[in-house]
Structures are given as structure tokens and as C-alpha cells.
Amino acid sequence: MRRVEPAWAFEMYERKVEKAMNLKKKGAGTEVVFQEDLFAALNVFGFSHS
Numbered sequence: 146m147r148r149v150e151p152a153w154a155f156e157m158y159e160r161k162v163e164k165a166m167n168l169k170k171k172g173a174g175t176e177v178v179f180q181e182d183l184f185a186a187l188n189v190f191g192f193s194h195s
Contacts, residue, residue, distance in 0.1 A: 162177055
């Protein structure tokens, strides 16, 4: 099994966030939210993240 280095994972996700922010600047309806906030919002509507 291949081990994922933390630095690689951070860079991978950082690039995705950067891309999302650039799309937002261009007028796209993109939002970046914390996982905990997403789960809390879903729970309001009766969804569970089990």
C-alpha cells in the first residue's frame, strides 16, 4: 500500500481550494466551506453523514 505524504496531500487540496477561489472571483457560484459546517447544514434538513 502506498503511503501518502502529508505535504503532497496538503498541496493537492490547496490547489483545489485555489482553483475554487479563482472561479469565485470570475463570478462562478463556487463556495468553500468547512466540513463541519456542511454537516451541520445537512443535519438541519434531516440528512446524516454517518
